Amino acid sequence: MAEVVLKDIRKEFGTFVALERLNVAINAGEFVALLGPSGCGKSTTLRMLAGLDFPTAGEISIDGRVVNDVAPGKRDIAMVFQSYALYPHMTVAQNIAYPLKKRGVARPERDAAVAKTATLLQLEPLLNRKPRQLSGGQQQRVALGRALVREPKVFLLDEPLSNLDAKLRSYMRAELIELHRRIGKTMVYVTHDQLEAMTMADRIAVMHDGRLQQFDEPEIIYNQPANRFVAGFIGTPSMNQLEGAIAGSSFVINGEQVPINRALYEQALKDGPVVLGIRPENVSLSGGSLPATVRLVENAGHEQIVTVEIPGGHRLLAREASGQRPSVGQTCQIGFDADFIHLFQPGENGSRFETTGQAHVIPMQAQRSASDES
Amino acid sequence: MRILRKLGFNLFTWILVLLVAFPLVWMILTSLKPQTELFRIPPTWLPETVTFEHYWRLLTETPFLIYFRNSVVLATTTTVFVVVLGAIGAYSLVRFAYRGRETLATLVLFTYLLPSVVLIIPLYLMMVELGLSNTLASLVLAHTTFALPYALWLLRSFMEGVPEDLESAALVDGASRMGAFRDVILPQLLPGIISTALFTFILSWNEYLYALVLVNSDAVRPLTTGVMTMLISAFNIEWSLLMAASVMMSLPLIVVFAFLQSYLTRGFGAGAVKG
Numbered sequence: 001m002a003e004v005v006l007k008d009i010r011k012e013f014g015t016f017v018a019l020e021r022l023n024v025a026i027n028a029g030e031f032v033a034l035l036g037p038s039g040c041g042k043s044t045t046l047r048m049l050a051g052l053d054f055p056t057a058g059e060i061s062i063d064g065r066v067v068n069d070v071a072p073g074k075r076d077i078a079m080v081f082q083s084y085a086l087y088p089h090m091t092v093a094q095n096i097a098y099p100l101k102k103r104g105v106a107r108p109e110r111d112a113a114v115a116k117t118a119t120l121l122q123l124e125p126l127l128n129r130k131p132r133q134l135s136g137g138q139q140q141r142v143a144l145g146r147a148l149v150r151e152p153k154v155f156l157l158d159e160p161l162s163n164l165d166a167k168l169r170s171y172m173r174a175e176l177i178e179l180h181r182r183i184g185k186t187m188v189y190v191t192h193d194q195l196e197a198m199t200m201a202d203r204i205a206v207m208h209d210g211r212l213q214q215f216d217e218p219e220i221i222y223n224q225p226a227n228r229f230v231a232g233f234i235g236t237p238s239m240n241q242l243e244g245a246i247a248g249s250s251f252v253i254n255g256e257q258v259p260i261n262r263a264l265y266e267q268a269l270k271d272g273p274v275v276l277g278i279r280p281e282n283v284s285l286s287g288g289s290l291p292a293t294v295r296l297v298e299n300a301g302h303e304q305i306v307t308v309e310i311p312g313g314h315r316l317l318a319r320e321a322s323g324q325r326p327s328v329g330q331t332c333q334i335g336f337d338a339d340f341i342h343l344f345q346p347g348e349n350g351s352r353f354e355t356t357g358q359a360h361v362i363p364m365q366a367q368r369s370a371s372d373e374s
Numbered sequence: 375m376r377i378l379r380k381l382g383f384n385l386f387t388w389i390l391v392l393l394v395a396f397p398l399v400w401m402i403l404t405s406l407k408p409q410t411e412l413f414r415i416p417p418t419w420l421p422e423t424v425t426f427e428h429y430w431r432l433l434t435e436t437p438f439l440i441y442f443r444n445s446v447v448l449a450t451t452t453t454v455f456v457v458v459l460g461a462i463g464a465y466s467l468v469r470f471a472y473r474g475r476e477t478l479a480t481l482v483l484f485t486y487l488l489p490s491v492v493l494i495i496p497l498y499l500m501m502v503e504l505g506l507s508n509t510l511a512s513l514v515l516a517h518t519t520f521a522l523p524y525a526l527w528l529l530r531s532f533m534e535g536v537p538e539d540l541e542s543a544a545l546v547d548g549a550s551r552m553g554a555f556r557d558v559i560l561p562q563l564l565p566g567i568i569s570t571a572l573f574t575f576i577l578s579w580n581e582y583l584y585a586l587v588l589v590n591s592d593a594v595r596p597l598t599t600g601v602m603t604m605l606i607s608a609f610n611i612e613w614s615l616l617m618a619a620s621v622m623m624s625l626p627l628i629v630v631f632a633f634l635q636s637y638l639t640r641g642f643g644a645g646a647v648k649g
Contacts, residue, residue, distance in 0.1 A: 073548035085539035102548035
């Protein structure tokens with residue numbers, strides 16, 4: 001078990017700044033997801049942790065040792081690649097044994113370790129096959145096996161599930177959570193899939209444009225997003241964001257007033273332009289004060305996503321339990337649950353106004369009970 | 375109609391095959407005919423008496439074996455040189471980023487555009503300066519200069535097909551850069567290396583012009599120029615010996631090609647990464 005610390009990391013590719021002032025401290029045994037859209041710098045961060053890329057400035061340490069100048073093979077890390085990167089000319093057994101061979105482990109111990117790993121991942125019947133004779137899920141397990149066999153201090157995983165089909169992906173997700181619980185090693189997991197991050201990670205580092213946006217537990221990321229980017233990136237469908245202004249205890253948009261619970265927000269909130277964020281599940285289609293027209297109804301079986309248009313042409317999404325179906329073209333008075341309204345600074349990536357109370361924090365019902373135990 | 379078309383295509387293909395194969399077949403047949411049968415008109419298609427006397431004379435009475443040895447040493451050394459330098463060079467061109475990398479690659483190819491006649495005199499003078507004139511080493515260097523640019527480009531495109539993740543994985547697994555190159559990249563590169571080796575070997579084996587200019591003593595002459603100077607004089611061409619020599623010159627190429635061809639077509643890279 002080892003903690004991983006990234007301190008003031010900066011990375012430039014030519015004139016392009018890929019990462020700036022990145023500070024992340026990962027506790028020993030923690031499962032951390034680096035989450036963000038492609039090009040946000042998450043894979044670069046992982047490659048720097050692995051020693052395959054080098055920071056322009058800053059310090060990387062693993063288990064208290066600064067590793068900036070340490071070769072990848074000497075960092076005591078293991079990495080699973082998005083492409084799996086299995087050695088095609090070697091059998092499964094040779095693939096798994098390779099890291100041990102490179103470390104001079106003797107043949108008998110090597111064979112024993114391979115056998116143990118194969119049992120753990122149910123790979124025994126495949127040991128003598130070549131990677132091209134395996135299915136995607138099997139290749140994935142071999143890649144995991146090659147990382148596990150050496151019992152490194154830190155595991156790095158670069159979108160390991162993105163090449164699997166949906167069913168296998170959710171299966172492997174559960175497997176990985178289980179695996180982490182069992183071995184208790186520090187894991188850093190890169191993904192662009194917020195569902196993966198939310199369900200698997202102890203903490204999520206949300207990244208955007210080479211900067212860390214927020215680094216916290218999934219519940220907090222979901223319920224108290226640091227800024228407009230995080231609010232929009234986490235959750236499907238994503239949070240509605242409306243540009244308007246605060247006047248007294250109302251949010252005003254196009255002359256229409258939406259009541260807010262002003263007592264929740266700290267002194268920093270002044271009258272003036274703000275962005276209101278509200279998740280689709282906190283929008284109700286009736287009993288509110290904002291006139292709207294239904295434009296689209298998407299029925300997903302257990303729920304339906306309703307697109308409504310408010311004066312000024314803004315569109316909002318509302319999540320409704322299935323039951324009565326609103327019809328397209330129907331007008332309604334929508335309302336927002338005042339306790340769940342987020343207010344952000346105006347601007348492209350305005351930060352969120354802190355709230356005093358915890359009133360609007362709801363416990364997330366994600367499959368996290370397993371990883372919480374460790 | 376369809377049968378006719380099929381027949382037409384078949385006929386066309388066989389005519390092409392015959393056109394290409396005829397000189398080779400004639401070469402073999404001629405080498406087996408006794409001297410008396412050689413110039414008979416009308417010619418005999420199949421030799422009436424099969425004889426190996428020309429082969430025997432070639433091996434015992436002429437310096438053919440010396441030339442043969444020279445050619446083997448020359449082509450093999452050149453191939454090893456070109457493959458080793460080409461693989462390392464291609465690795466550098468693909469994996470490392472440095473100023474002028476693309477320009478360098480283009481310049482290398484540009485040298486290939488110059489006709490060898492232009493290069494041959496400067497090259498000869500350089501060999502004299504280096505004290506290498508009239509040695510096999512001078513021919514090895516000369517052949518390397520014209521085979522390497524093409525080899526570099528060929529290997530470069532093969533190298534580009536090797537996923538970088540494979541090398542990264544090997545590095546993380548504890549291999550050094552050279553270790554990763556040997557354990558992971560070279561096996562992936564094998565089809566490319568074999569194509570390059572084949573190409574270089576054939577080029578060097580058949581090369582005539584440089585051999586003619588750079589080397590002029592029997593001890594170091596390769597087969598191409600050796601056989602020519604030995605059997606073709608202003609007054610006489612020893613046809614039967616020439617044909618026997620030609621057959622024996624072709625044999626190594628046929629053997630090498632037949633042996634390596636199966637490697638060329640085998641799909642080595644399949645299954646490396648999810649496509």
